[in-house]
Amino acid sequence: MAKRFKIHEEPRIPIDFYQVVQSSPEPILVISAQDIIFANKASIKLFGATKADELVGLNVFDIIHPDYREFAGKRIQKAIKEGETAIMAEEKVLRLDGTSVDVEVMARPMREGDGRLIIVAIHDITVQKKSEEEIIRSEKRFRALVETVPAVVILISDDFKILEFNPAAEKLYGLKREAVIDKDYLELFVPKEARDLVIQNVSETLAGKPSVGTENPVETKNGKIHYMKWYGARVLDEKGKPAAAYAFGIDVTEQKKASESLKASEERYRSLMDSAYDAIFLADAETGILINANKRAEELIGKPLKQIIGMHQMKLHPPELAEEYRAIFKEFTAAGGGTTPQLLAQHSSGRKVPIEVSANLVDVGGRKIIQGIFRDITERTRAKELSDTLNEINSSIHSTLNFEQIMQHVIVDSARGIGADAASITMREDDYWRTRYVYNLPQELTAEQLPHKNAALMRLLSDTKEKLHIEDAYKDKRVNKVFMKSYGIHSLLSVPLVVKAEVVGIISFYCKKRSATFSTDEIDFADKVAASVSLAIENANFYEAERSIADTLQEALLAIPKEIGGLDFSHLYRSATEVARVGGDFYDLFEIEHNKIGIIIGDVSGKGIEATSYAALVKNTVKAYAFQDASPASIMSKANKLTVKSTDPYTFVTLNFGILDTEKREIVYCNAGHPPPIVERNKSRIESLKANSPVIGIKSDLPFVDDKTNFDKNDRLVLYTDGVTEARSDGDLFGDKRLTRLIDDLKNVPTKDMASSIFNAMISFSKGKLTDDAALLIISLK
Numbered sequence: 018m019a020k021r022f023k024i025h026e027e028p029r030i031p032i033d034f035y036q037v038v039q040s041s042p043e044p045i046l047v048i049s050a051q052d053i054i055f056a057n058k059a060s061i062k063l064f065g066a067t068k069a070d071e072l073v074g075l076n077v078f079d080i081i082h083p084d085y086r087e088f089a090g091k092r093i094q095k096a097i098k099e100g101e102t103a104i105m106a107e108e109k110v111l112r113l114d115g116t117s118v119d120v121e122v123m124a125r126p127m128r129e130g131d132g133r134l135i136i137v138a139i140h141d142i143t144v145q146k147k148s149e150e151e152i153i154r155s156e157k158r159f160r161a162l163v164e165t166v167p168a169v170v171i172l173i174s175d176d177f178k179i180l181e182f183n184p185a186a187e188k189l190y191g192l193k194r195e196a197v198i199d200k201d202y203l204e205l206f207v208p209k210e211a212r213d214l215v216i217q218n219v220s221e222t223l224a225g226k227p228s229v230g231t232e233n234p235v236e237t238k239n240g241k242i243h244y245m246k247w248y249g250a251r252v253l254d255e256k257g258k259p260a261a262a263y264a265f266g267i268d269v270t271e272q273k274k275a276s277e278s279l280k281a282s283e284e285r286y287r288s289l290m291d292s293a294y295d296a297i298f299l300a301d302a303e304t305g306i307l308i309n310a311n312k313r314a315e316e317l318i319g320k321p322l323k324q325i326i327g328m329h330q331m332k333l334h335p336p337e338l339a340e341e342y343r344a345i346f347k348e349f350t351a352a353g354g355g356t357t358p359q360l361l362a363q364h365s366s367g368r369k370v371p372i373e374v375s376a377n378l379v380d381v382g383g384r385k386i387i388q389g390i391f392r393d394i395t396e397r398t399r400a401k402e403l404s405d406t407l408n409e410i411n412s413s414i415h416s417t418l419n420f421e422q423i424m425q426h427v428i429v430d431s432a433r434g435i436g437a438d439a440a441s442i443t444m445r446e447d448d449y450w451r452t453r454y455v456y457n458l459p460q461e462l463t464a465e466q467l468p469h470k471n472a473a474l475m476r477l478l479s480d481t482k483e484k485l486h487i488e489d490a491y492k493d494k495r496v497n498k499v500f501m502k503s504y505g506i507h508s509l510l511s512v513p514l515v516v517k518a519e520v521v522g523i524i525s526f527y528c529k530k531r532s533a534t535f536s537t538d539e540i541d542f543a544d545k546v547a548a549s550v551s552l553a554i555e556n557a558n559f560y561e562a563e564r565s566i567a568d569t570l571q572e573a574l575l576a577i578p579k580e581i582g583g584l585d586f587s588h589l590y591r592s593a594t595e596v597a598r599v600g601g602d603f604y605d606l607f608e609i610e611h612n613k614i615g616i617i618i619g620d621v622s623g624k625g626i627e628a629t630s631y632a633a634l635v636k637n638t639v640k641a642y643a644f645q646d647a648s649p650a651s652i653m654s655k656a657n658k659l660t661v662k663s664t665d666p667y668t669f670v671t672l673n674f675g676i677l678d679t680e681k682r683e684i685v686y687c688n689a690g691h692p693p694p695i696v697e698r699n700k701s702r703i704e705s706l707k708a709n710s711p712v713i714g715i716k717s718d719l720p721f722v723d724d725k726t727n728f729d730k731n732d733r734l735v736l737y738t739d740g741v742t743e744a745r746s747d748g749d750l751f752g753d754k755r756l757t758r759l760i761d762d763l764k765n766v767p768t769k770d771m772a773s774s775i776f777n778a779m780i781s782f783s784k785g786k787l788t789d790d791a792a793l794l795i796i797s798l799k
Contacts, residue, residue, distance in 0.1 A: 037263050040228070040250030043168050044120075044139040047127075048077045048093070054134070063120075063141055065112040077137075082109035082117050089122070096126045097133055104184040105168075110139070119146050121168075123184060138183075140168045148275070151380055169245065169266035172252065175223055177202045177216075180261055189268060191238035206235045208242070222249035223259040232269065243270045295392045296362075300330045302350045302378060302385035305343075307333075317372075317393060319365035330389070335363045349387060353378040359398070362391060371398045396538065403542040406434030411549050420557040424454045424550075428524075431546045432456040435539045437526035439504065442514075442550070443475065444522040450475045453522075458504065473497070474511065479520040484512040484544060488534050505529045510540060512547035516555045524550060575792075577606050581614060583679045587772035588794045593740070593787040600790035601628035601670075602738045603636050607643075612680045615643045618736040618794050619672035619691065628668075635660055635670050635713065649674045649687035650721040653710065657689075657721070660714040669714040673706075673736060677728060679798065684728045687721050689713050692742060695757060696726065697733040700764040703757050733768060733797040735760055740791030741775070744783040751782050771795040 038045040038055075044063040047055035056064075056072040064080060066072050072080075081089045085108040092103040103124035109117045121140040126133050169189050172181030179202050182194040190197075190206060197205060207215050211233045218231050228249035234242045245266040254260040290297050296314035300307050310325045318325070318333060330346060331339045338361060349355045354377040362370045375390045413426040424442060432440035439457040443450050449466040469476065474496055478485060487493045488508045490501040496509065506527040514522035524547050528534065535543070575590050584606070592600055601621030609615050617639055621632045638659050642652040653674060660670060673694055675686030688694070690712035693705040710721040728734065737756070744751040759778050766774050772793040779791065 037250050037252050040248075041138075041263070041265050042228075042230075042248040043265055044141065046072070046077070046137040046139070048135045048137060051076050051078060051093075053077055053080075060139070063112070063118065063139065064110070065114050065116075071113065080110050082111055085109055092122075092124055093135060096124045096135055100126045100133070102126070102184055105140070105188075107142070119143050125183075138168065138170065147380075148272070151382070169264075169268065171202070171264045171266065172261050173202050173219060173264060174261045175259065177219070179205075181263075186266075189237065189243060189266075190235070206237075208234055208236055218247065218249065219262050219264075222262040222264075223251050225251060225259070235266075243268055244273055245269065293390075295390045296372075298325075298330065298333065298389045298391065300346075300387045300389065302387045305330045305346060308386070314391070317362055317364070317370060317391060330387075333362055333391075335361055335369055346387070349376040350378060350385070354387075359394065362393075371395055396536075399536070400538050403434060403538055406430060407542060407545055407549075410434075410546060414549055414553045420553070423553050423557075427546065427550055427553075428454040428456045431524070431543075432526060435510075435526050435535070435542055436533075437510075438529040438533075439506070439527040440525060441527075442522060442524050444514075445469070445475070445479075445520065450523075475523060478511060478513045478523055482513055482515055482518075482520060484510065484540070484547075486510050486535060486540060508534050510535045510543055512543050514547055514551045514554060516551050516558070521551075521554060575603065577604070581606055581608060583799055584614065584796060585768040585799055586794070586796045587769045588792075589772040589776050590790070590792045591740075591776065591787065592790050600624050601632045602740065602790045602792040603632040604736065604792055604794045605636060605640065606794070606796070607640060609643055609676065612678060614677045614679065615640065616675045616677055616684070616686075616734075616736070616794070616796065617672070618694075618738065618792065619670055620738045620740075620790075620792075621670050622668055624790075631660075631664055631668055631670070634663060635672065639672070639674050643674075643676070647676070647685075648723055649676055649685055650710065650723040653687045653689055653713065653721040654719075657713045657719060658717045661717040664714055669712045671712050671739075677796070682727060682729055682798070683725055684734070685723055685725045687723055689721065692737060692739050692753075694737075695735040695760055696728070697735065697760055697764060699729065699731040703761055705753075705757075728798070730798045733771070733795065735771070735775075736794040736796075737775075738790065738792040740787060740789035741779055741793065743789055744779045744791070745786075745788055746782050746784060751779055755782075768795050768797040 038057040041057060042059055044060035045057045046053055046060055053072050053075050056066075056069045060072060061067070061069055064072055077093070078086050078090070088106075089108060092106070095101060096103050103122075105121045105123045108120055108122050110120050110122075111117055119142050121142055123138045125136045125138070127136050128134070169186045170181065170183040171179060171186050174180055178199050179197045180199075182192075182197050187193055192205075203212050203215065214231070214233050218228075218233075222228060228247065230246050230248055232244060232246045235245050236242055246269045248265045248267075250263045250265070251259045252261040252263060290309075290311035291313075293311055293313060296317040297311045298307055298314050299309040307325055307328045307330055310322055312322075314325065315321055331343055334342045342360065345357060345360075354375075356376070357374045359371050360374055362372045364370055371394050373392045373394055375392075377388045379386050379388055410427055410430050413430070414423050417423060428440055428442055437456075440455070441452050441458060441462070442454040443452045446466070448469045450469060450472045451466045452462045455462055467475070474485070477495060485495070486509075487496060490496050490506055490509055491498060500506075501509075504527070506529055508528045509525055511523050511525040513520045514524060524543070526535070526543060575588070577586075577588055586606060588604060588606075590602060590604075601623055602619075603621075604618040605615070606617075607615045617636060619632065619635060621628045621635065623631075635656055638656045639652055642655050646652050646655075653672065656672075660668075670689070671691040672689045673686060673691040674689075675684045675694075677684045686694075686706060687710050688706060688708040689710045690708050693707050696704045696706065698704060704726075706724070706726060709724050711719045742751055742753055742756055756775070759775060763771060763774050772795050775793055775795075776791070780787075
């Protein structure tokens with residue numbers, strides 16, 4: 018229905034509002050209070066209605082997106098209360114189906130009778146938004162080329178006087194409305210060369226000819242030229258005669274610039290693609306057909322661009338992985354992109370190339386394109402493989418002190434890790450060189466010795482202490498060509514093994530393929546392997562020297578006379594590990610007088626030579642004082658004072674020392690924190706001799722006391738260290754109770770076999786693995 022509204026509070030001419038806004042290409046609404054009372058045709062289309070009645074009567078906030086209702090409400094209230102135009106602002110509106118539309122909205126108050134209406138002009142910027150996004154994607158982070166341009170609305174009389182000038186026009190032309198009203202539009206804004214076209218367009222609009230979006234330049238206040246696309250609508254006076262023309266203008270200057278920039282952007286994109294470090298492939302998201310690629314992509318798969326274009330993207334990968342990778346492509350398409358862990362590309366030669374893929378889904382002119390960035394991670398993957406191999410080698414080296422076992426692991430693992438066809442480790446033995454370890458070479462080589470004077474390669478590395486990489490062994494004079502040819506070796510890498518500034522050996526890696534050589538990462542790997550092996554050799558030498566000393570000390574600690582008059586006894590010692598056979602456990606039996614026998618068993622905290630030396634100190638001290646003093650407690654007190662002075666604050670000793678009087682059939686003892694000895698009474702009863710004194714080595718003024726127990730002919734004394742009771746089986750301890758039951762079960766076993774019987778039971782329980790050194794000393798009277 019048509020209804021007349023006055024545009025100004027003091028209008029110059031009557032205007033048929035209905036006819037004007039119906040011709041506008043931009044949606045226009047009129048609201049009273051908060052209700053929509055009018056909607057033009059463009060509004061019906063924008064909001065997805067079929068007729069104006071579906072919009073008229075709605076509360077305006079029903080069509081405003083929730084995120085913008087507060088903002089829009091303030092603008093409407095301000096326009097109503099203050100009568101000021103709410104300038105173009107970006108908002109979101111809701112279509113009748115609930116979907117949102119990006120728009121720019123201007124609200125202007127209009128008085129109607131005693132009330133105030135609001136004219137709401139809406140500019141759909143969805144296309145502009147999509148255009149911006151499309152350009153941004155195509156340029157990959159290049160600056161935005163198109164900014165949101167609001168519609169310009171100008172009312173021009175039939176003699177080209179400006180009657181209305183909206184805020185968007187103010188912004189475009191740089192002039193306020195008050196400064197242009199009643200001024201000549203042509204003189205102010207239209208270049209002379211474009212005036213005839215503008216006059217023609219306005220005349221046609223006044224004559225009622227439909228506007229078709231005529232484009233012409235306009236000049237702003239600062240002299241700049243903007244290109245505008247115009248849509249016109251005539252305004253009739255009260256008599257129905259054309260009186261003025263509404264010009265609805267959209268600034269397309271930026272679109273023109275954007276078109277030019279897009280072309281330049283595409284050229285830059287091509288340049289960027291070809292200069293990229295990574296391979297880039299573009300594929301149609303629906304079909305998977307490749308439509309473009311860069312030079313790095315050609316190198317990655319070994320095919321020219323003309324062969325790549327038209328291929329299916331699955332052809333970039335090994336055939337056996339086609340279905341798996343097809344699923345990944347579909348996931349990327351559905352998700353709009355993504356990244357992957359390691360995948361494989363396939364070179365035209367058949368070689369598989371490890372890659373990482375980053376993909377983005379872009380819209381180019383309505384066509385969905387997947388852009389895949391393939392990064393060749395061959396070097397990184399190889400570096401990680403070498404690093405992992407080196408870690409395994411180092412772990413193997415540190416897991417054992419068995420030099421032979423270390424070298425066997427090193428030669429195999431390092432050769433496989435570096436990708437060598439064969440390898441050898443040659444050691445210097447005085448004035449000779451001998452190949453000690455080989456990989457994929459005849460074992461007979463390890464039996465040969467080569468004099469130093471005849472070993473040209475070995476002499477060279479001994480003198481330079483530098484690695485040697487030879488790519489063509491058949492032409493290089495520094496190597497034995499006969500040897501190389503006889504085993505088909507084309508290239509080699511030899512690295513000296515240096516210990517204390519002396520070359521003690523050489524590790525060599527060989528390639529039998531003519532085209533093969535060693536990469537920088539592989540040479541670095543060989544250097545690090547050689548350093549680890551050199552350290553292992555040095556440690557092995559040191560260990561052998563230390564072990565010799567320790568074995569001597571340990572033998573002294575465990576030396577017991579083969580026979581002592583009046584006694585039956587057995588003893589046994591086992592270390593927790595075979596390679597570390599020395600520890601702090603010790604025991605002794607010795608005659609003090611013809612009827613008195615000293616009995617010692619103890620355990621020093623810690624391991625190695627230091628613990629062994631402390632054990633020797635304590636044992637010899639107790640033994641020495643035993644010939645001067647008849648009280649074990651007094652002897653222990655003296656030994657404690659000496660131990661405190663001679664050891665570090667963290668060392669302590671558990672010790673049981675007793676004096677067996679064979680005539681009185683009794684034992685006087687002092688137990689300094691040691692596991693309680695067990696007495697088997699006449700094969701029928703078990704007793705424990707509890708600890709009665711503190712451990713040795715903590716403080717020098719601690720009290721030590723003597724205890725006494727009978728020891729008859731049919732009794733048996735079992736002394737042990739905590740390694741016996743702390744033997745484990747799946748978290749379960751052997752324990753005191755199990756040991757006590759075992760002793761009772763073994764009551765008919767002769768004393769001379771008792772230590773081995775207990776040990777065998779303990780080893781069976783722990784499945785052959787000890788967590789601590791263990792010592793046993795079993796005594797009975799004859």
